[in-house]
Amino acid sequence: MSFSVNRQRSLWWGLSLVVILSGLVAMAISWVSLGSPLRLGLDFIGGTRLQFELACSATHNCSQPIDIDVVRQVLNQQGLGNSSLQIVGEYGVSIRTVPLSVDQRTRLSDALRQKIGDFDPQKTQIETVGPTLGKEILRSGLLALLVSFIGITIYLTLRFQFDYACFALVALVHDVLVTTGIFAILALVAGVEIDSLFIVALLTIIGFSVNDTVVIYDRVRETLKLNPELGIQEVVDQAVVQTLGRSINTTLTTLLPLITILLFGGDTLRYFALALLIGFTTGAYSSIFIASTLLAWWRDRPPPRPATNTLETTSTP
Amino acid sequence: MGKYRGWLIAILVLLMAATWVIVRTPARLGLDLRGGAQLTLQVQTTDKVPQITPQVLAAVQGVVQRRIDGLGVAEAVVQTAGDDKLLVQLPGVTDPQQAERILKGTAQLLFAVQKPGTETQLQIERQLQSQLLLEQAQLLAEQAQKANDPEALKEIEAKLEKNRESLEKSQKAIASLFTPSDLTGAMLTEAFASPVAPASPNWSVIVRFDSQGAELFAQLTKEIAGTGRSLGIFLDDRLISAPTVAVEYAETGIVGGSAEISGGFTAQTANDLAIQLQGGALPVPLEVVENRTVGASLGQDSIRDSLYAGLAGLVLVLVFMVAYYRLPGLIADIALLLYAIFTYAAFLLFGVTLTLPGIAGFILSIGMAVDANVLIFERTREELRAGKTLYRSVEAGFDRAFASILDSNVTTLIACAALFALGTGFVRGFAVTLAIGIGISMFTALTCSRTFLFYAISIPSLRRPHWFCPKLESVR
Numbered sequence: 001m002s003f004s005v006n007r008q009r010s011l012w013w014g015l016s017l018v019v020i021l022s023g024l025v026a027m028a029i030s031w032v033s034l035g036s037p038l039r040l041g042l043d044f045i046g047g048t049r050l051q052f053e054l055a056c057s058a059t060h061n062c063s064q065p066i067d068i069d070v071v072r073q074v075l076n077q078q079g080l081g082n083s084s085l086q087i088v089g090e091y092g093v094s095i096r097t098v099p100l101s102v103d104q105r106t107r108l109s110d111a112l113r114q115k116i117g118d119f120d121p122q123k124t125q126i127e128t129v130g131p132t133l134g135k136e137i138l139r140s141g142l143l144a145l146l147v148s149f150i151g152i153t154i155y156l157t158l159r160f161q162f163d164y165a166c167f168a169l170v171a172l173v174h175d176v177l178v179t180t181g182i183f184a185i186l187a188l189v190a191g192v193e194i195d196s197l198f199i200v201a202l203l204t205i206i207g208f209s210v211n212d213t214v215v216i217y218d219r220v221r222e223t224l225k226l227n228p229e230l231g232i233q234e235v236v237d238q239a240v241v242q243t244l245g246r247s248i249n250t251t252l253t254t255l256l257p258l259i260t261i262l263l264f265g266g267d268t269l270r271y272f273a274l275a276l277l278i279g280f281t282t283g284a285y286s287s288i289f290i291a292s293t294l295l296a297w298w299r300d301r302p303p304p305r306p307a308t309n310t311l312e313t314t315s316t317p
Numbered sequence: 318m319g320k321y322r323g324w325l326i327a328i329l330v331l332l333m334a335a336t337w338v339i340v341r342t343p344a345r346l347g348l349d350l351r352g353g354a355q356l357t358l359q360v361q362t363t364d365k366v367p368q369i370t371p372q373v374l375a376a377v378q379g380v381v382q383r384r385i386d387g388l389g390v391a392e393a394v395v396q397t398a399g400d401d402k403l404l405v406q407l408p409g410v411t412d413p414q415q416a417e418r419i420l421k422g423t424a425q426l427l428f429a430v431q432k433p434g435t436e437t438q439l440q441i442e443r444q445l446q447s448q449l450l451l452e453q454a455q456l457l458a459e460q461a462q463k464a465n466d467p468e469a470l471k472e473i474e475a476k477l478e479k480n481r482e483s484l485e486k487s488q489k490a491i492a493s494l495f496t497p498s499d500l501t502g503a504m505l506t507e508a509f510a511s512p513v514a515p516a517s518p519n520w521s522v523i524v525r526f527d528s529q530g531a532e533l534f535a536q537l538t539k540e541i542a543g544t545g546r547s548l549g550i551f552l553d554d555r556l557i558s559a560p561t562v563a564v565e566y567a568e569t570g571i572v573g574g575s576a577e578i579s580g581g582f583t584a585q586t587a588n589d590l591a592i593q594l595q596g597g598a599l600p601v602p603l604e605v606v607e608n609r610t611v612g613a614s615l616g617q618d619s620i621r622d623s624l625y626a627g628l629a630g631l632v633l634v635l636v637f638m639v640a641y642y643r644l645p646g647l648i649a650d651i652a653l654l655l656y657a658i659f660t661y662a663a664f665l666l667f668g669v670t671l672t673l674p675g676i677a678g679f680i681l682s683i684g685m686a687v688d689a690n691v692l693i694f695e696r697t698r699e700e701l702r703a704g705k706t707l708y709r710s711v712e713a714g715f716d717r718a719f720a721s722i723l724d725s726n727v728t729t730l731i732a733c734a735a736l737f738a739l740g741t742g743f744v745r746g747f748a749v750t751l752a753i754g755i756g757i758s759m760f761t762a763l764t765c766s767r768t769f770l771f772y773a774i775s776i777p778s779l780r781r782p783h784w785f786c787p788k789l790e791s792v793r
Contacts, residue, residue, distance in 0.1 A: 257630025
């Protein structure tokens with residue numbers, strides 16, 4: 001047995017701690033500067049996003065690319081100066097504002113049409129989410145996260161034992177923290193926002209990560225049964241090595257489609273794929289290096305003095 | 318060997334059934350893919366309606382459905398969402414402004430008295446209107462059918478527009494035959510369908526008014542009793558019913574604040590009218606809390622990109638499996654293709670609406686479906702290395718891997734259940750597609766892979782251990 005996860009467990013734990021801590025620091029910074037640990041998208045805080053593209057089939061409509069200053073001017077006139085603006089391609093513009101009513105929106109698009117030219121309705125995208133609805137989505141998403149934590153813990157306690165379930169949960173929380181931490185960093189560095197797909201991604205990550213942990217646990221249980229004389233450290237080491245091929249191959253086959261979506265898929269799914277990519281990689285890591293090493297460490301503690309002994313000595317004077 | 322032949326035939330039958338489903342059933346694309354508007358309307362509480370009960374929501378849904386029918390959008394969907402919301406999908410509508418305005422208002426129920434001497438005119442106008450409505454329904458059906466033919470679609474849309482104009486004109490003509498009264502929906506306390514006699518196939522609609530409404534209603538009915546003129550009931554300016562009042566009420570009108578509208582209703586039509594009346598009686602305003610509109614060609618771009626990406630990912634996975642696992646890898650590939658076909662057929666069968674995240678979930682599930690096979694094959698290799706025979710190794714591979722496969726899938730299903738129970742909209746859709754995928758991937762791994770593998774090793778020329786585990790000799 002050449003490879004032992006347990007031998008260098010302080011290295012693995014330290015590595016995870018560093019990543020998680022830097023994520024937490026990023027969350028703290030954005031908490032101070034943005035008011036929330038992650039940059040929340042339209043889905044959560046509400047607002048209106050309009051995406052227009054010039055109708056280039058009309059004559060002379062696309063003689064020049066959209067001038068962002070003109071758009072900015074129109075927004076200022078409408079009292080929407082603090083909206084964020086982005087040019088998409090050459091002839092498209094994406095505008096994000098506070099939630100707009102139908103009339104406000106119509107006024108804005110009419111004004112833009114006059115200044116810039118006709119837009120192609122086939123390529124128009126309008127999203128308005130009310131602030132209360134956004135809060136609801138966030139709340140129900142977090143609740144779903146919590147409920148699935150509880151459900152998974154109960155199931156694993158039934159199938160294995162409570163301490164197994166606890167460490168699987170630790171690994172899950174680890175994966176969620178790493179993924180959100182990296183997105184907090186991305187929010188600071190590249191202005192990446194999270195939407196409701198991010199919550200979907202987190203839940204999928206949980207499902208996948210616990211898969212990995214369960215496969216290793218299954219092997220630990222089996223090895224313990226077959227070789228009761230082995231120490232827990234050795235059992236865990238063996239279980240990890242025996243399942244390593246499967247872990248690597250499964251992670252690889254799951255990551256392949258994600259990588260292709262990240263590289264070639266549409267814009268909507270790009271950050272969804274990235275979140276899953278980070279989460280799945282972390283999930284495989286945490287199953288091997290965190291959940292199993294924690295289990296070995298916990299079961300290997302020196303046994304506490306039996307409770308009945310102390311009771312006897314105190315009750316017999 | 319005979320055992321596996323039976324299974325092979327069963328899988329083949331299933332494959333043919335799935336193919337039949339795929340060929341026959343058109344896919345239901347979400348609005349993010351086909352373009353259109355999706356609105357979420359929230360029912361607001363008022364002093365009069367302090368709580369949104371399921372009845373209130375159903376009544377409002379009726380009103381909204383009616384307004385959408387008035388818009389003339391093919392395949393529009395109105396669903397309740399949560400306790401106080403309605404989800405409205407309007408495929409093909411790229412300018413949601415009009416829809417938003419029409420949908421969000423408070424329903425107006427109004428009672429009006431027919432003007433003297435307009436009896437025949439009303440009959441003619443109503444006949445015309447029902448003809449126009451029939452025509453509209455036909456056009457909408459045609460529009461849905463010819464969705465792929467832009468030429469024909471344009472023609473139909475032009476006809477629809479004309480039809481809509483005529484309907485509006487006829488509505489105005491009908492309204493001009495009535496004099497509005499002071500009796501409004503706010504004074505209506507109840508409306509429900511009831512059989513005329515116990516177990517009778519004929520139904521009627523019972524309406525009840527509050528005290529002020531009862532007084533006004535008595536006055537109105539007294540005015541028209543026995544004249545042959547009718548009491549017009551308008552919802553959102555459209556005539557929904559025009560009952561006449563029998564001559565015996567000419568003295569006092571219908572008193573007591575309760576009345577029965579009868580006349581050839583079935584249980585269904587009576588219930589429809591009752592819901593419409595209820596909806597109009599509820600002065601609850603609607604608020605648009607979410608609006609997502611996607612232009613049709615934007616959706617097409619992303620579906621194409623994501624499909625290509627998914628296919629590329631899938632091909633890589635298939636190649637990897639053969640390269641790494643050899644013969645079992647090839648068998649797993651066949652099982653994976655079956656998985657993809659079965660799952661897609663299941664989506665169509667369950668009427669799953671394909672959205673962009675849904676497609677991503679599907680692609681992802683293909684990568685994940687490999688897991689069960691990988692678990693089995695890794696186990697098989699171990700047994701081979703331990704010196705067992707090929708048959709025993711394959712058998713042990715399936716047996717030993719089963720617990721892992723079950724546990725890992727159940728935990729994912731738990732996450733799916735949480736997503737489905739607590740999520741909203743497309744989040745739920747994602748949970749459903751993932752759960753279907755997991756169920757089918759277990760089936761294909763445990764049944765298809767198993768059958769094919771055992772069938773393969775029953776053929777002597779395929780029974781070569783190094784096709785299952787390369788470098789086996791050197792390990793020994």
